[in-house]
Amino acid sequence: MDGLNLRHLALAVALSISMGTAYAGTSNDFVDKAAAGSIAEIETSRLALEKSASADVKTFANMMITDHSKANDELAAIAKKNDIEVPDTTTLVKQAKEKILDMRDESFDEAYANNQVKAHEDTIELFKKEANTVTDDKTKGATELKGFAQKMLPSLEKHLGMAKKLQAAHPSK
Numbered sequence: 001m002d003g004l005n006l007r008h009l010a011l012a013v014a015l016s017i018s019m020g021t022a023y024a025g026t027s028n029d030f031v032d033k034a035a036a037g038s039i040a041e042i043e044t045s046r047l048a049l050e051k052s053a054s055a056d057v058k059t060f061a062n063m064m065i066t067d068h069s070k071a072n073d074e075l076a077a078i079a080k081k082n083d084i085e086v087p088d089t090t091t092l093v094k095q096a097k098e099k100i101l102d103m104r105d106e107s108f109d110e111a112y113a114n115n116q117v118k119a120h121e122d123t124i125e126l127f128k129k130e131a132n133t134v135t136d137d138k139t140k141g142a143t144e145l146k147g148f149a150q151k152m153l154p155s156l157e158k159h160l161g162m163a164k165k166l167q168a169a170h171p172s173k
Contacts, residue, residue, distance in 0.1 A: 028084045030130045030145055031075065037123055038072040039092040044115065051108045060116070060166055067159070071152060078148055082141030109170040116163035124156050 045061035045068075052058055079086045130149035133142070 028079070028141070028145070030126070030149070031079050031084050032087055033126055034075055034123075034130075035072060035087050035089075036092050037119070037126070038068045038075070039089060041068045041119065042072075043093060044112070044119075048108075048112050052112065054109050054170070056166060056169055057109050057112060060162060061112075063162075064116075064159070067155060071155075075148060078141055078144045082144065084141050107170065110172060113163065113167040113170045117160065117167050120156060120160035120163050124153065124160060127153050127156060 042065050045064040048057055048061035049065075052061070076086055078084075127149045131146060131153060133146055
């Protein structure tokens with residue numbers, strides 16, 4: 001991969017809180033941010049499957065695609081059941097692909113691993129906030145979303161641990 005590709009790789013900022021803010025007008029901030037982050041995670045991992053030659057990166061990327069696809073499907077089902085608007089997937093995929101990670105002197109694997117650690121730290125913070133929310137039965141889906149967040153936290157924490165191992169295997173040079 002040449003330097004130009006490394007510097008201008010279209011890499012989604014996985015589980016990016018910033019992507020969710022574009023949807024502040026929809027009915028649930030947690031749903032917006034979680035959906036945006038999950039789509040970004042999937043797109044980043046698809047790119048890792050294309051760009052990386054490392055078996056450990058590809059294994060991790062495949063797991064991210066599988067796990068985050070399932071989580072997104074479950075979140076969408078909860079949102080639909082409770083008439084909560086979910087950001088359009090096509091729009092989120094487009095935004096994820098437009099995100100550019102300035103990789104400077106990092107290799108793709110290093111950048112991907114670093115991105116995964118940061119993204120999972122941010123996501124865990126978002127999900128902990130939702131999991132610890134005092135629910136008001138008048139809020140549509142609040143109890144189900146809180147339960148979803150509580151259910152997903154152990155997996156997200158496992159992903160973070162694995163991302164940190166990946167980061168250690170692909171350190172900054």
